[in-house]
Amino acid sequence: MTDFTFHHGGISVPNLEEAIHWYARVLGFELERRFYIDAARSHTAMVRKGSLRFEIFEVDGAAPLPEDRRSPPLDLKTHGNKHVAFQVADLEAFLEDMEAKQADIAFIVREAFGKGCFIRDCAGNLIEFVEG
Structure with a gap:
């Protein structure tokens, strides 16, 4: 290949x-x-x-971006590309940084399988960050 x-x-x-x-x-x-x-x-x-x-x-x-494409759980119900994801060392520190920059935090996951979050850019596009 x-x-x-x-x-x-x-x-x-x-x-x-x-x-x-x-x-x-x-x-x-x-x-x-x-x-x-x-x-x-x-x-x-x-x-x-x-x-x-x-x-x-x-x-x-x-x-414009449809409203349901701004929510991670709802967005999964529409076929197509969903988001890009980046890795961060410490989710809590990343969230503090995003809050200080007044980023639009859309969704936070703190589960046994892992931790992560989604933020929305200035147009509502979802971007995921996972702790790893």
């Missing part, structure tokens, strides 16, 4: 500038580059933190 590695996750947002700022302020991502995708009519940015990347799209006329 041909080898491959993870390159990026993609998200659609209503306001590209706000999203670039949010990913920098809350999660420490830096703007890598901006470009325009003619076929999608998308103002686009690639943000990066180490080897992690998000491609952020602002598309003219895009529909």
Whole structure:
């Protein structure tokens, strides 16, 4: 089988500038580059933190995120991509940091099988963090 590695996750947002700022302020991502995708009519940015990347799209006329896609348990009831997940060393310390940055914490899991949480970005997209 041909080898491959993870390159990026993609998200659609209503306001590209706000999203670039949010990913920098809350999660420490830096703007890598901006470009325009003619076929999608998308103002686009690639943000990066180490080897992690998000491609952020602002598309003219895009529909808003449905309310049930903002809730981890409800989102699972719709087929399709769900979220990306990142590992943190200490969930409680991460949650304290997110609260200090006024991040929208959507869901917290503290179970025998593991601990984690979901936060919402400035457009409501879910991002998971698991302790490991």
